[in-house]
Amino acid sequence: xxxxxxxxxxxxxxxxxxxxxxxxxxxxxxxxxxxxxxxxxxxxxxxxxxxxxxxxxxxxxxxxxxxxxxxxxxxxxxxxxxxxxxxxxxxxxxxxxxxxxxxxxxxxxxxxxxxxxxxxxxxxxxxxxxxxxxxxxxxxxxxxxxxxxxxxxxxxxxxxxxxxxxxxxxxxxxxxxxxxxxxxxxxxxxxxxxxxxxxxxxxxxxxxxxxxxxxxxxxxxxxxxxxxxxxxxxxxxxxxxxxxxxxxxxxxxxxxxxxxxxxxxxxxxxxxxxxxxxxxxxxxxxxxxxxxxxxxxxxxxxxxxxxxxxxxxxxxxxxxxxxxxxxxxxxxxxxxxxxxxxxxxxxxxxxxxxxxxxxxxxxxxxxxxxxxxxxxxxxxxxxxxxxxxxxxx
Amino acid sequence: xxxxxxxxxxxxxxxxxxxxxxxxxxxxxxxxxxxxxxxxxxxxxxxxxxxxxxxxxxxxxxxxxxxxxxxxxxxxxxxxxxxxxxxxxxxxxxxxxxxxxxxxxxxxxxxxxxxxxxxxxxxxxxxxxxxxxxxxxxxxxxxxxxxxxxxxxxxxxxxxxxxxxxxxxxxxxxxxxxxxxxxxxxxxxxxxxxxxxxxxxxxxxxxxxxxxxxxxxxxxxxxxxxxxxxxxxxxxxxxxxxxxxxxxxxxxxxxxxxxxxxxxxxxxxxxxxxxxxxxxxxxxxxxxxxxxxxxxxxxxxxxxxxxxxxxxxxxxxxxxxxxxxxxxxxxxxxxxxxxxxxxxxxxxxxxxxxxxxxxxxxxxxxxxxxxxxxxxxxxxxxxxxxxxxxxxxxxxxxxxxxxxxxxxxxxxxxxxxx
Numbered sequence: 001x002x003x004x005x006x007x008x009x010x011x012x013x014x015x016x017x018x019x020x021x022x023x024x025x026x027x028x029x030x031x032x033x034x035x036x037x038x039x040x041x042x043x044x045x046x047x048x049x050x051x052x053x054x055x056x057x058x059x060x061x062x063x064x065x066x067x068x069x070x071x072x073x074x075x076x077x078x079x080x081x082x083x084x085x086x087x088x089x090x091x092x093x094x095x096x097x098x099x100x101x102x103x104x105x106x107x108x109x110x111x112x113x114x115x116x117x118x119x120x121x122x123x124x125x126x127x128x129x130x131x132x133x134x135x136x137x138x139x140x141x142x143x144x145x146x147x148x149x150x151x152x153x154x155x156x157x158x159x160x161x162x163x164x165x166x167x168x169x170x171x172x173x174x175x176x177x178x179x180x181x182x183x184x185x186x187x188x189x190x191x192x193x194x195x196x197x198x199x200x201x202x203x204x205x206x207x208x209x210x211x212x213x214x215x216x217x218x219x220x221x222x223x224x225x226x227x228x229x230x231x232x233x234x235x236x237x238x239x240x241x242x243x244x245x246x247x248x249x250x251x252x253x254x255x256x257x258x259x260x261x262x263x264x265x266x267x268x269x270x271x272x273x274x275x276x277x278x279x280x281x282x283x284x285x286x287x288x289x290x291x292x293x294x295x296x297x298x299x300x301x302x303x304x305x306x307x308x309x310x311x312x313x314x315x316x317x318x319x320x321x322x323x324x325x326x327x328x329x330x331x332x333x334x335x336x337x338x339x340x341x342x343x344x345x346x347x348x349x350x351x352x353x354x355x356x357x358x359x360x361x362x363x364x365x366x367x368x369x370x371x372x373x374x375x376x377x378x379x380x381x382x383x384x385x386x387x388x389x390x391x392x393x
Numbered sequence: 394x395x396x397x398x399x400x401x402x403x404x405x406x407x408x409x410x411x412x413x414x415x416x417x418x419x420x421x422x423x424x425x426x427x428x429x430x431x432x433x434x435x436x437x438x439x440x441x442x443x444x445x446x447x448x449x450x451x452x453x454x455x456x457x458x459x460x461x462x463x464x465x466x467x468x469x470x471x472x473x474x475x476x477x478x479x480x481x482x483x484x485x486x487x488x489x490x491x492x493x494x495x496x497x498x499x500x501x502x503x504x505x506x507x508x509x510x511x512x513x514x515x516x517x518x519x520x521x522x523x524x525x526x527x528x529x530x531x532x533x534x535x536x537x538x539x540x541x542x543x544x545x546x547x548x549x550x551x552x553x554x555x556x557x558x559x560x561x562x563x564x565x566x567x568x569x570x571x572x573x574x575x576x577x578x579x580x581x582x583x584x585x586x587x588x589x590x591x592x593x594x595x596x597x598x599x600x601x602x603x604x605x606x607x608x609x610x611x612x613x614x615x616x617x618x619x620x621x622x623x624x625x626x627x628x629x630x631x632x633x634x635x636x637x638x639x640x641x642x643x644x645x646x647x648x649x650x651x652x653x654x655x656x657x658x659x660x661x662x663x664x665x666x667x668x669x670x671x672x673x674x675x676x677x678x679x680x681x682x683x684x685x686x687x688x689x690x691x692x693x694x695x696x697x698x699x700x701x702x703x704x705x706x707x708x709x710x711x712x713x714x715x716x717x718x719x720x721x722x723x724x725x726x727x728x729x730x731x732x733x734x735x736x737x738x739x740x741x742x743x744x745x746x747x748x749x750x751x752x753x754x755x756x757x758x759x760x761x762x763x764x765x766x767x768x769x770x771x772x773x774x775x776x777x778x779x780x781x782x783x784x785x786x787x788x789x790x791x792x793x794x795x796x797x798x799x800x801x802x803x804x805x806x807x808x809x810x811x
Contacts, residue, residue, distance in 0.1 A: 124484040128417060136424035137450035140417045140535055141508045142494045143485030144478070151478035152498045152508075159476075159518065204479040250456070253500040254475055376450055377498065377506055 006270055012099045013229035013236035013390060015222045016044050017348035019356075021184045022217030022333045026117045030061040030336070031073050033115035037218035038074060041111055045222060045232060054080035054107025054223075056098055058090035058114040058337035060126055080107035087372030088284045089244065090114055090340035091219075092383035096242045098223035108224060115218025116336025123214040126336075133376035144203050147211055149374050150287040151203035156254050157289055158205060163307045165205065168288035169196040171323065172209050172330055174315035175285065179327020181317070182357035186215055186333040209330070212286050217335030219345045230391060235352035238390040240365075241271030244383035258290075258371060259382030260297035268299070271386035275299045278386075279363040280350055281321060282343030284371040285328040290379070294369045298384060317358035325350060326357055344368045344385070351389045364389050395514055398549040400562050400588065401691040413687030413736040414487040418531035424451045426465050427526055427534035434778040436470050436526035436536075438503065439463035449505035470524035472501040474538060477511060477518055487530070490688075495552065497538045499524055509538040513550050516540075527556040527777045530687075530737035532730075548775060557777040558639060558696040558739055561586035566637045568593045568620060568675060569644035573750050574700065576603045577767035578643055583610050585771050588692075591633055593618030593644070620644045620671030623678070630678035635686070640679055641698040641770065644671050647752040651713040664718035672699065672722050676729050687736030697733060698741045698770055699726045703787040705744060706794055707801055710808075730779075741779050743770055746786025759785050 020036045034057065042049060055078045057067035065073070067083035082097050084090045091114065098110035127145035129135060142148055157163060173193050179185035191209060199208035222234070229236040243266055245259025260267075268274045275298060283294040292306045300321070301309035315323035326332055326346040329339050347366040349355045365388050372381040420428070423439075430437035439448040441455040442462035454461050476498040483489045497511035499522055507524065515522050521541035529535045537553065548559055565582050569575045570592035582590050590612045594604060597617045607613050616633070619625045620642075646667035648660045679697075686694040704712055705719035723742065730740035747753040749760035761784040769783035782791050793801040 127484050129419075132421050133450040135417075135419050136421050138508055139419075139485075140529065140531075140533060141510060142480045142488050142492075142496050143417060143483045144480045144488075144496070145484050147482065148478055148480060148496060148508075151480075152476040152496075155478060155518070156476040156498075200481070201479075202482045204481070206478075253506045254498060377508065 006266075008270065009099050009103065009239035009242075011226055012102055012239050013224050013226045013234070014095065014239060014348060014387065015224065015229050015234040015236035015352065016041050016220070017345040017352070017354060018044060018220040019184050019345055020115065020218040022186055022215045022335050024118070024186060024213070024215050024333070025120055026216035027119065028117055028216070030059040030115055030117050031065070031070060033117055033216060033218040033335075034059060034070065034113050035074055037113050037115055037220035038111055041220045041222060045234060047109070047232065049076065051109050052076055052078060052111045054078050054098060054101055054110035056082045056084055056094035056110060056112040058084045058086070058094065058340060059116050060087070060336045061116050061122060078107065080110065086340065086381045087337060088286065088340040088379070089370035089372035089381035089383045090337050091342075091344035092242060092368060092370040092385050093244055093381070094341075095223065095239065095344060095385055096244060096383070099239055102223055102225055108228060110223040111220065112223060112341070113218070113220045114338045114341040116216065116338055118214050118216040118335070131375045134374070137376055146286065146374055147203040147206055149377065150289060151206045152377075153255060154205050154210070154287065154289040157256060160256070161304055161307060163292065165197060166193065167307055167310045168210065168292070169193045170310055171288045171291055171315060172196055175324045175328045176331050177316050178322070178325050178358060179331030182326040182332065184356065185327045185331050186213065187327070187331045206287065210287055212329045212334035212339070215333035215335050217333065217338050219338045219341035221341070221345055221348055226391065235354065235392040236390040237348055237351040237387045240273065240386040240388050241267045241269075242383070242385040243267045244381070247380050248382060255378035256293075257303065258293055258297050258379065260294060260369065260384055261303070264297065264299050264384070267384055267386065273365055273386065275367070277365045278367045279322070279365055280325055280347070280360045281323050281367045281369070282347045283324065283369040284340070284343065285324055285330050286334065286339070288330075290371055291323070294371070298367065298369060317360050322360045325360060340370055340372055343370070347387055351387055353392050395544070395546040395550050397546045398561060404690065410686065411490070411688045413684070414490060415531040415735070415737055416487045416529050417485055418533050420533055421451070423453060426451060428528065428532070430465060430467075431526040431528050431534035432779045433782070434776055436468050436524065437465040438468045438505075440466045447501070447503040447505055449501070449507055468501070468503050470501070471541075472499040472507075472522050472524050474498070474511070474515060474518040474520045474522045475500050475506070491555070497522065499538055507536050509536040510552055511538045512540060512547070512553060514540045514544045514547065528739070528779060529556055532734050532739070532779070558774040560639060560771065560774055562588050563638040563692050563695070564589040564636050565639040565641060566591045566593070566633065566679070568618060568640070568642045570594050570604060570607055570615065571601045572643060572645070573603075573763040574748055574766050575643035576607055577763035578641055578770060579607050579610070579613060581764070581767035581771050583612050587612060589614065589636070591616045591637075593629070595619040620674060621666045623674050626674050626678045630682065634679050634682040637679060637683060638692050638694050639696045639698065639774065640675070640683065641700070642672060642675055643700050645700060647712075647715050649712050649715070649752060649755065651710050661714040661718070664715050665721065668715075668718035669721040669725060672725055672729075676725070680729065680732065683738055684733060684736035687738050694736070694738050696739045696741055696774055697729065698743060698774070700743050700745070700766070701726065703744045703746050703782065703790045706790060707798070707805060709805060739777070739779055741770070741773050741781065743773070743781045743783065744787055745769070746784040746790065
């Protein structure tokens with residue numbers, strides 16, 4: 001889609017994957033969770049707070065603060081700051097912004113932070129006031145939140161493509177298998193396909209195990225120069241290519257495809273490798289229908305053929321096309337905006353030999369995909385990044 | 394197939410009456426344009442004045458050409474159901490108490506895709522639907538997907554009944570059965586299947602034609618009631634108030650006087666006493682008990698109807714003091730609407746043009762037959778409309794007022810308004 005060839009990401013290092021262990025409910029604020037993530041990142045990087053000269057922040061529940069207020073809260077004085085309110089696309093977009101800042105010299109050490117809390121009633125408030133369009137034209141219709149929105153999409157895709165609950169169930173079960181080895185996953189019990197199929201309906205055709213569980217948590221990573229990462233002795237990944245898109249295909253009556261389909265050629269051209277080179281995929285998985293859509297739109301299989309594709313792969317860390325290797329949000333939990341970081345942080349672990357769960361053997365290339373912000377009837381933000389194993393001690 | 398509505402069982406006195414809850418009512422100001430149209434039974438969306446693109450959800454600027462001139466126009470509700478869901482879980486208390494709840498996603502022929510409440514008789518997608526805009530319990534516009542063709546018992550759909558006030562199997566209080574309009578309303582209610590109709594009549598020793606015929610209807614119970622007497626209203630409300638699902642205030646005092654046509658304030662005082670203070674007294678005595686029954690099962694308290702007059706919107710000089718009393722009543726009805734809204738009880742204001750009765754004898758036709766007013770009230774209850782302008786005169790007044798209230802005032806002052 002791009003008119004001119006985009007510059008690459010030479011010299012950029014992505015390092016220090018941080019997950020602050022999630023909890024179902026927290027009485028602390030989003031600020032607390034993001035502060036924990038920053039502290040963990042500094043400790044793992046072995047630097048003082050003053051070393052941070054750039055910050056990216058995402059968090060739904062920082063309100064009434066933004067990234068600006070958070071800087072005073074945390075006593076930071078960065079020379080470069082970005083607030084990225086893009087939900088499930090926050091990780092990829094933070095990476096893009098921070099990488100360019102580092103390349104341009106506007107910042108050298110960018111802490112990318114995402115976190116949210118979850119009080120017993122905070123998800124309800126988030127859903128009720130998510131956007132003007134949601135308040136005017138979605139929430140008054142049953143107040144089902146994202147479950148209802150994705151139920152519409154799932155109903156449409158199942159009817160028009162013949163994909164079945166068993167197919168979606170396979171993705172969810174594989175992710176749970178991956179999650180069993182990941183210490184921070186909130187779901188720790190194995191899930192069988194029979195249990196998946198027998199779960200209670202939430203918003204038909206969605207059932208319990210199709211839906212992410214809101215929780216509290218935080219994620220973080222560091223974007224800096226390769227020189228700085230080496231000097232600090234930090235294993236890192238390199239960025240081969242990235243894309244983002246907002247409000248793609250607005251004339252489609254229902255979102256059967258996302259922005260990835262518009263931009264994936266650009267992504268792989270910039271990366272110099274295609275989907276067949278990926279050793280694993282971390283996609284945004286708030287619902288399995290969107291996981292399957294990303295596999296299609298990112299070119300792992302032709303549009304409309306994801307059913308056969310699902311049937312031909314295992315998606316487990318020890319199988320073919322490992323998918324959401326920490327268990328994804330469906331098994332780890334959805335900690336608000338941190339959900340948009342989860343896949344990227346896990347990809348960094350896989351590519352820098354720092355896995356907490358099952359490592360994908362000899363992973364060299366990984367794809368991370370983001371999706372966020374159901375403003376009205378569809379998710380508006382999409383993005384993806386191809387990462388490669390960089391310097392690993 | 395929707396099952397026909399059945400007469401509800403007697404309420405179990407052991408069970409607690411459920412407190413009314415409301416669906417989410419927060420809307421942006423621009424979205425309230427839909428509510429303004431739905432209040433009169435129309436489905437309107439914004440259409441760009443420049444490129445004609447229909448907008449939904451409502452916007453501040455055209456999504457295609459960025460023009461900010463987005464007039465509201467009536468939309469043909471035809472569309473295609475492209476997807477559906479049945480909610481078993483909701484974040485909102487109102488829907489939580491009412492799941493399962495069926496929803497659809499409709500691609501409107503007019504262009505946009507809309508999330509709608511979906512009638513139970515709409516076939517699974519892909520199916521043709523007809524989308525209409527209704528007021529929900531919170532008084533806010535919502536879209537509803539109906540079957541493209543009329544089906545049996547369509548009005549009895551459980552979800553649709555949350556948006557309407559059908560008098561069938563309901564208990565109705567009509568405050569004055571002595572006027573021609575009051576009597577027509579009672580007969581129309583009986584024909585519409587109301588279960589019980591209490592009919593108020595002041596000064597019961599004064600017999601008027603037609604009252605005996607009303608009494609012969611098996612649903613009807615005559616109740617002595619004088620809306621100028623707070624004690625009288627309190628007594629009646631204490632006896633039957635807790636059973637009233639719909640209250641229709643037909644009581645009015647109407648004399649045709651301007652300021653100079655009559656000395657003193659006796660007539661004006663009576664008009665205010667009945668038309669304005671009468672409504673206030675009724676609202677004080679019946680309002681609280683109806684609010685408590687806003688979610689009392691199939692036949693909960695649903696509606697309060699005020700028989701106002703188109704003269705409430707602009708003074709008709711030859712009926713000047715009457716117009717003023719109706720304007721006062723309209724203002725109070727807005728207050729009542731705000732107070733009843735929290736219980737999901739709809740306040741319906743009816744603005745007829747001159748009714749063909751003795752007090753409008755000297756007005757030229759067209760004049761509204763009392764039965765036409767009654768039918769307009771029944772239709773408003775069934776369709777869930779909250780502002781009703783029955784008759785040609787009322788419609789013309791509306792148009793002239795909308796066009797220029799000042800020009801209309803001058804037209805009325807020189808006698809050319811009607």
